[in-house]
Amino acid sequence: MDDRTPGCYAVIFTSRRTEAPDDGYETMADRMVALARAQPGFLGVESARGPDGFGITVSYWESEEAIRAWKHHAEHVVAREGGRAGWYSAYITRVARLERAYAMGDPAKAPETATEDT
Structure with a gap:
């Protein structure tokens, strides 16, 4: 069953990567x-x-409190600093409450996590 149902929160992070291969980004993202x-x-x-370097990551959370706790997690703070210092040329973070969800086919077969270049 998918826990990402109406009432949960989505953190939508859109970004533009800099052109710096092998800069530790992939390791930190993983x-x-x-x-x-x-x-x-x-x-x-x-x-x-x-x-082209444009990316989008959507993470889903039970509550705004869980989102705040993640934002202030020590390792996440370090990762955000790395993003500002050189991994991203620009980014936007948006937080939204999920109102509706629609699916096609068997939701159990839908991808949980897409990978780079998909």
Whole structure:
């Protein structure tokens, strides 16, 4: 069953990556997903990045309190500082409450997490 249902919150992070290969970004991004999965109130994540460097990551949370706790997690703070210092040329973070959800086909077969360049 998908816990990302109406009433939960979505943190929508859109970004433009800088052109700096092998700068530690992929390692940090993987670490952040693993760490977020272990946080109370985390429900899921979907992410994609195109070849032009534009990306979008949507993480889902049970409450605004869970989102705030994630924002202030020490390792997440370090990752955000890395983003500002050089991984991103621009980004926007939006927080929204999920009102409706629609699906096609078997929701159990829908991707939980998209990968880069999908």
